[in-house]
Every structure is written in C-alpha cells, then in structure tokens.
Amino acid sequence: MNRVEIYRGWCKQCGICIAFCPHQVLEADDSGYPVVRNPEKCTGCLLCEMRCPDFAIVVNKDEESREETGSPAGK
Amino acid sequence: MREAEHLVHKYLRSSKRFPHIWCSGCGIGIFMQALVRVIDQSEYSKDDIVLISGIGCSGRLPVYVDFNTLHTTHGRALTFATGIKLANPRLKVITVMGDGDAVAIGGNHFIHAARRNVEIASFILNNNVYGMTGGQSSPTTPHGAITASAPYGNIEPDFDICRLAEAAGAVLVARSTVYHTRLLERLIGMALKKKGFSVLEVVSQCTTYTGRFLQLNSPVEMLKWQKDNAITVEKAKQLSDTELEGKIVIGVLVNRERPNYHEQYQSLLGKKSKV
Ligand SMILES: Cc1ncc(C[n+]2csc(CCOP(=O)(O)OP(=O)(O)O)c2C)c(N)n1
Ligand code: SF4
Ligand code: SF4
Ligand code: SF4
Numbered sequence: 589m590n591r592v593e594i595y596r597g598w599c600k601q602c603g604i605c606i607a608f609c610p611h612q613v614l615e616a617d618d619s620g621y622p623v624v625r626n627p628e629k630c631t632g633c634l635l636c637e638m639r640c641p642d643f644a645i646v647v648n649k650d651e652e653s654r655e656e657t658g659s660p661a662g663k
Numbered sequence: 664m665r666e667a668e669h670l671v672h673k674y675l676r677s678s679k680r681f682p683h684i685w686c687s688g689c690g691i692g693i694f695m696q697a698l699v700r701v702i703d704q705s706e707y708s709k710d711d712i713v714l715i716s717g718i719g720c721s722g723r724l725p726v727y728v729d730f731n732t733l734h735t736t737h738g739r740a741l742t743f744a745t746g747i748k749l750a751n752p753r754l755k756v757i758t759v760m761g762d763g764d765a766v767a768i769g770g771n772h773f774i775h776a777a778r779r780n781v782e783i784a785s786f787i788l789n790n791n792v793y794g795m796t797g798g799q800s801s802p803t804t805p806h807g808a809i810t811a812s813a814p815y816g817n818i819e820p821d822f823d824i825c826r827l828a829e830a831a832g833a834v835l836v837a838r839s840t841v842y843h844t845r846l847l848e849r850l851i852g853m854a855l856k857k858k859g860f861s862v863l864e865v866v867s868q869c870t871t872y873t874g875r876f877l878q879l880n881s882p883v884e885m886l887k888w889q890k891d892n893a894i895t896v897e898k899a900k901q902l903s904d905t906e907l908e909g910k911i912v913i914g915v916l917v918n919r920e921r922p923n924y925h926e927q928y929q930s931l932l933g934k935k936s937k938v
Contacts, residue, residue, distance in 0.1 A: 595669075598681055602688030602870075607883040608842075637669070638700075638844040639886075641692030642682050646669040 590632040591648040592624050598644035605636035605645050674699045674709070676729050683727055684720075688882020690841040690867030691721050691788055697844060698757075698786070699728065701851045713747055713754050715740045717769060719761035720795045720869070721788040738769030741776040744783045745924075752925050755855065756782070762789040763801040766822055770802070777831035777860050779924045784854040784861050787824055790869035798872030809876045828862040829917045835861035836917035840889035841868070843913060853915070859923045866911055 592613065601620035610633060615625040622645065624630075632649040675681070685691050702712060712730040716722040718737035725732035731754070735743045740758040748756045765773050765787045776783060792810060793799040799812035802822045809816055828836045835857040839847040847865065854861040868874060868885035879885045889911065896914035899907060 600682060600687035602882040604688060604882055604886060608886065635844070638696065639693055639842070640696070641685065641687075641689055641882075643669050643671045643675075643692065643696060644682070 589627055590630040590650045592627065592630055592636065593646050593648065594622050594624075595644045595646075596621055598642045600642055600644075602641060604639050604641070608639060609636050670703060671696050671699050674703070674728050674730075676727060679727055684723060686869075686871045688868065688870040688885070689720070690790065690865075690869075691724060693841040693844065694759075694786070694788060694847070694865050694867060695724050695727070697841075697847045698759075698851055701848050701855065702730075705852070705855065707755050707855075711753075711755050712757060713744075714757050714759065715744045715747070716759045717761070717764040718795070719764050719793070721759055721761040721790075721867075722764060722795075724759045738764055738767070738772065740764065741769065741772040741781075741783065741785065744785075745776060745779075745781050748781055748783060748925060749928065752782075752929075756784070757855070758783055758785045760785065760787050761794065761801075762787060762791065762803040762824070763793045766802050766824055766827065774827070774831040777828055777833040777862070780832060780834060780859045780921055781924045782857075782859055784851075784857070784863075786851070786854070786863050786865055788865050788867045789824060790867045790873055791821075792869050792873045792876070794869045794872060798869075798876070811872070824864045825862065825912075825916050828864075832860070832921070833862045833917065834859035834919050834921055834923075835863075835915070837862070837915045838864040838866065838911070838913050840866040840893055840911060840913060842886045842889040843893060846913060850915070853918075859921060866913075 606614045606622050611629040613626050613630045614622045617623050636645050637647050709730050714725045714730045715733045716725050717740040740760050744756045744758050791803045793801050797811050800810045800817050804817050806820050807816045825836050837850045839850050850863050854863045870882045874885050893911045893913045899912045
C-alpha cells in the first residue's frame with residue numbers, strides 16, 4: 589500500500605492536500621492537520637505532495653502497486 | 664520499507680529555518696516545488712543553475728534553495744541575469760519575479776530583456792498584488808478590485824503579462840496556474856530548454872491579500888478559482904473576447920525562433936578577430 593506521510597512541524601493547515609485528493613484519502617483533524625483516513629484508496633497520484641506549498645506531505649509509493657499500474661511515480 | 668523523503672528536501676539549504684516564511688496556502692511554495700522537480704529530472708547539476716530574484720515575497724525563493732543564487736534589488740533581477748549570461752554563457756540563468764517586481768518597477772528591464780532575446784528563463788509569479796508590502800495594487804490587479812491602495816476599487820486597467828512579453832519579443836510565452844501542477848512542470852521544462860528569452864506567467868494565490876480582496880476566503884477556494892476559470896489555449900481560440908473575460912488562458916501562447924543576444928555577440932567577436 590502507498591504510504592502518505594505528513595510532517596506536522598512544517599504543515600500550515602492550509603487544507604489543499606485534503607480538498608484536492610481525488611480519492612478522499614485525507615481528512616482534517618480537530619486542529620486542521622491532515623490525517624490519513626483511507627490509506628487503501630490512495631493511488632499514489634502524488635497530487636497532494638505536488639500541491640503542498642510547504643513540502644510537508646510526501647507519498648511513499650508502494651513498489652508492487654507501481655509495477656501493477658506499470659507507470660512511474662507522477663505520471 | 665524505504666523511508667519517505669521529500670524530493671525538495673534534497674535541494675533546501677539546511678541553514679535556513681523551516682517552515683518557510685510564506686503564509687499558509689501561498690502559491691509560491693507550490694511553484695518552488697515544481698521548479699525543483701523539473702531541475703531534478705533535467706541534465707543540470709546544482710552548480711549549472713543560477714537563480715536570481717528581485718524583492719518581494721516571491722523574491723525570497725532563491726534564499727531557500729541550494730543553487731547559485733542572487734537576491735537582488737526590486738525590479739532588477741533581469742539586469743543581473745543579463746550580465747551573468749553574457750559573462751558565463753555556460754550557466755542556466757533563471758529569474759523568479761513577482762508581478763510588481765517584473766512589470767511595475769522592473770517593467771523597463773522586462774521589455775528590453777525580451778527585445779534583446781537574452782537566454783533567460785523568466786518565471787513571473789502573478790498574484791495580482793504587492794504581497795510583501797501589504798496588499799497594494801500592482802499592474803496586474805484587476806479593474807475594480809479592492810486593495811490596500813484602492814479601498815474604493817482599482818480604477819486602472821490591468822496588464823496582460825503574456826501579451827506584453829509577446830509584443831516585446833519573447834520567444835516562448837506561456838501561462839499556467841499553480842493548481843495545474845503537471846502543466847506547470849511541463850512549461851517550466853520548456854522554458855528551461857528554450858535558447859532565448861522565455862516567459863512563464865504563473866498564476867498564483869496570495870492567500871493573505873488577494874484572497875481577502877476577491878472574497879475568496881481560503882487557500883482551497885483560491886485554488887478552486889484557478890481550476891474553474893482556467894481554459895486551454897486551444898479552447899480559448901473558439902471564444903470571443905467577451906466570453907474570455909475573467910478566464911485564465913493556460914498553455915503555450917507563443918513559441919518561435921530568433922537569434923539570441925549571446926549568439927550574436929559571439930559572432931560579432933568572431934568578425935572582429937578577423938579584422
Ligand atoms: C526600489 C524599491 N522600491 C520599493 C520597494 C518596496 N517593495 C518591496 S516588495 C514590493 C512589491 C512586491 O510585490 P511583487 O513584486 O508583486 O511581489 P510579491 O510580494 O507579491 O511576491 C515593493 C513595492 C523596494 N523594496 N525597493
Ligand atoms: S497520492 Fe493522490 S490519492 Fe494518494 S493521498 Fe495523495 S492525492 Fe490522494
Ligand atoms: S497541503 Fe501541506 S501545508 Fe497544506 S494542509 Fe496539506 S500538508 Fe499541510
Ligand atoms: S503575503 Fe501573500 S504572497 Fe506574500 S507570503 Fe503571504 S500569501 Fe504569499
């Protein structure tokens with residue numbers, strides 16, 4: 589499974605990653621920080637990582653699912 | 664399992680404090696990440712790149728990344744860039760400017776760098792406002808918008824940066840928003856490859872000022888605004904000027920060839936040495 593990590597220390601709770609994830613993987617906690625709610629739905633599209641203005645979210649793509657889709661990260 | 668490391672972290676200056684200074688949701692960080700990703704995929708090493716900015720929130724970008732960088736005076740990024748390119752043509756020279764930096768105080772340098780066709784990849788982060796100084800009108804603030812310096816509405820018409828660049832002679836002119844990250848990366852890549860003066864207007868959000876003035880109350884709303892109002896160059900061709908009002912035309916607007924300043928300078932030196 590793809591692993592989405594959030595560096596809380598750098599996150600400014602802008603909500604961009606949560607709002608534009610195509611598969612509703614992320615949710616805001618009570619303080620507005622993103623938390624991974626539905627990890628199994630993550631396709632590893634990287635959009636959350638690319639749109640984070642604070643470099644505070646990173647998607648660690650699962651090697652197996654990468655082979656399945658046959659496409660490299662970010663494509 | 665491999666530990667996740669953000670690609671951008673490899674390029675950040677470890678001496679700088681993070682999180683960076685930009686406000687929550689500001690578009691500058693999204694552009695910075697895109698630029699770094701493209702450079703990471705390119706043939707350039709860190710030492711091949713010179714990243715130059717003027718003053719403004721966007722002007723702080725080179726402070727954070729570990730390339731050769733210059734943080735110059737307001738509006739003058741292109742003058743330093745021109746000098747560096749002529750002195751050492753081997754370097755990949757890049758400027759990052761705000762809309763005020765590029766087309767207000769730096770407007771004169773902008774048109775002449777385009778006219779001369781100096782090989783510089785110039786990225787203009789257009790947030791339609793002077794962000795750093797508190798939200799005053801810039802030359803790209805829309806007519807009628809409320810700003811800190813136009814509390815009753817801006818009475819000036821706005822510049823279209825891309826048309827200005829085209830008229831002045833830029834050989835590559837393109838526009839993206841920060842929402843359209845994949846297009847943004849593709850256009851950054853094209854600008855870096857172009858052997859002449861290229862201009863990429865990056866429509867970006869100033870979440871602190873423009874957001875408030877446009878009554879878009881969150882970074883998410885501002886990105887939605889970019890998403891909903893963007894239209895591709897191809898689609899735009901089928902629409903009239905009135906239909907295009909308020910739309911953000913994205914894609915490659917101009918791509919043409921013309922001898923660049925440096926090539927002409929070299930051939931001049933060749934001629935002189937024969938005399
Ligand atoms: C010669 C000079 N004039 C004015 C200023 C004040 N000043 C600093 S930043 C700025 C405008 C910034 O707006 P922009 O270039 O659009 O960048 P942003 O902050 O929005 O990224 C101004 C007027 C200055 N630093 N130097
Ligand atoms: S990688 Fe794509 S699917 Fe996965 S959390 Fe990020 S935006 Fe959502
Ligand atoms: S986009 Fe980045 S800064 Fe914004 S909420 Fe997500 S992780 Fe935090
Ligand atoms: S004032 Fe505007 S442009 Fe400057 S960092 Fe804040 S959001 Fe970004």
